[in-house]
Amino acid sequence: MNFKKEFNTNKETWNQKVAAHAGSDFYFVEAFKAGRTSLNTYELEALGDVTGKSLLHLQCHFGQDTLSWSRMGAKCTGVDLSDKAIALAQQLNNELQLDATFVCCNVLDTSQHISETFDIVFTSYGTIGWLPDLKPWAQMISSRLKEGGVFYMVEFHPIAWMFDYTTEKPIMKYAYHQDEVIYEEYEGTYADHQATIVSKEYGWNHSLSDVIQSLIDEGLSIESFQEMNASPYDVFPDLVKNNEGLYESKDKLFPLLFEVKATKKVAR
Ligand SMILES: C[S@@+](CC[C@H](N)C(=O)[O-])C[C@H]1O[C@@H](n2cnc3c(N)ncnc32)[C@H](O)[C@@H]1O
Numbered sequence: 001m002n003f004k005k006e007f008n009t010n011k012e013t014w015n016q017k018v019a020a021h022a023g024s025d026f027y028f029v030e031a032f033k034a035g036r037t038s039l040n041t042y043e044l045e046a047l048g049d050v051t052g053k054s055l056l057h058l059q060c061h062f063g064q065d066t067l068s069w070s071r072m073g074a075k076c077t078g079v080d081l082s083d084k085a086i087a088l089a090q091q092l093n094n095e096l097q098l099d100a101t102f103v104c105c106n107v108l109d110t111s112q113h114i115s116e117t118f119d120i121v122f123t124s125y126g127t128i129g130w131l132p133d134l135k136p137w138a139q140m141i142s143s144r145l146k147e148g149g150v151f152y153m154v155e156f157h158p159i160a161w162m163f164d165y166t167t168e169k170p171i172m173k174y175a176y177h178q179d180e181v182i183y184e185e186y187e188g189t190y191a192d193h194q195a196t197i198v199s200k201e202y203g204w205n206h207s208l209s210d211v212i213q214s215l216i217d218e219g220l221s222i223e224s225f226q227e228m229n230a231s232p233y234d235v236f237p238d239l240v241k242n243n244e245g246l247y248e249s250k251d252k253l254f255p256l257l258f259e260v261k262a263t264k265k266v267a268r
Contacts, residue, residue, distance in 0.1 A: 003132050006181060006202035007081065007106060010130055014082035016197040017189050018062055022088060026191035026233075027064065033096065037071070038064035040232040042154045043124055046224075046261055050074040050120065056144055058107050058123040063089025065124065066100050074120070076100040079110050081130075108136045110144060117146045123153045125233060129161060129203045132181070134214040142218035145264040151220060153211075154259040157227060160236060161205045170237055178205045190235045208258060220262040227255035 021027050032038055043065075051073035057066040060078030062085045070076045070093075078100060080086050086104040093100045105113045108131065121141050131137050141151050163170040166186045174182055182203045188195045212222060230246035231239070236256065239247035249256065 001132075003202075006132070009200050010202055011081050011083075013197075013199050013201055014061075014080075015084040017191070017195075017199070018082060018084040018088055020189055020195035020197060021191045022062060024191040024195075027062075029064070032064050032068075033092070035071075037068045039068045040154075042228070042232075042257070042259055043122070043152065046152050046154070046259060047120060047122070047150070053119040054116070055120040055122055056110075056114070056118040058110070058121065058141075059127040059130070060089060060102070061085050063092055063100065063102060065122075066102070067092055067096060067098050069122070070098040070100045071096075077114060077116070077118070078102045079105060079107055079114070081106055107131070108140060110140050114144065116144075117149070118144055119146055119149050121145055121149070121151045123155075125154060126156060127153070128155060128206050128211065131206075132204050134206055134210055135217070138214035138218040138220075141215070142220060142264060145220075147264055147266045149264045150223075151215065151262045151264070152260070154257060155211075156231070156235075157255045157258050158205055158207055159254040160256055161203075165237065174205055176205070177207055190233075211258075211260065215260070215262050219265050221265055222260060222262050224259075224261045226259050228257040228259070229255050231256040 022029050050069055053074050055069050055074040055076045057078040060066045060080050063078050066076045066078035078089055083104045086102045089102045103113050121144055162172050162174045164173040166184055185200050187198055229252050230242055230248045232246055234247045242248050
């Protein structure tokens with residue numbers, strides 16, 4: 001299956017979201033332009049000093065995280081399916097006189113567009129759920145990493161995606177191990193609930209074992225794996241802000257995030 005219809009629908013939706021997101025309070029574009037980083041403590045602590053390192057950012061949206069890494073001294077390339085997102089990322093790069101490169105393509109096709117290998121491959125907050133199968137994703141990550149290079153991801157927890165949030169009260173509806181695609185249609189976006197766009201989205205749930213095993217199968221060694229209750233983003237219903245300014249559920253029944261850091265093995 002090539003999932004052309006699903007990817008095209010998602011691309012149209014993401015194209016519509018770009019302007020709404022760039023104008024939203026969620027993304028703080030003006031503050032970002034003035035120097036605010038868009039990166040959060042999890043990824044900053046995990047990757048540490050990136051000065052002089054080459055970094056490939058998968059599903060970079062309109063590039064604020066990519067450009068934040070650039071400001072910290074990394075040589076960055078961002079990839080995204082949405083041409084509108086990539087156009088805005090390039091515009092921000094030029095305006096801020098940074099040296100990132102942006103490529104518009106399906107993340108699964110990255111190696112058809114980029115042959116360079118990187119010290120770091122990074123992806124964060126809302127990415128793998130747009131992909132039907134993690135095997136080609138992990139293959140691409142391994143191909144684009146230098147030997148000894150680091151892959152880091154921080155992502156919403158798969159338990160959080162077992163719920164349908166389009167109803168007034170979230171309903172646990174989707175399986176933890178679910179192969180079938182999930183289609184949802186709703187008004188607004190997570191960054192601007194009042195935005196006058198109808199989001200039409202095809203998504204896929206991936207279990208933690210799918211994520212981790214797909215990386216191991218492609219020659220990556222898992223260095224660390226964590227599940228976290230607190231999210232930098234207020235994107236699920238009824239979260240409360242903690243003392244560190246992060247968002248948690250009141251009952252803390254399940255984690256909201258997980259992170260994986262892995263290294264590409266050195267061939268002997
Ligand atoms: C939630 S955003 C990523 C979050 C990012 N950390 C941010 O907020 O800036 C998801 C991104 O994935 C992109 N995307 C969705 N499906 C994709 C695919 N198949 N290939 C590449 N990018 C894709 C969308 O265009 C969107 O920019």
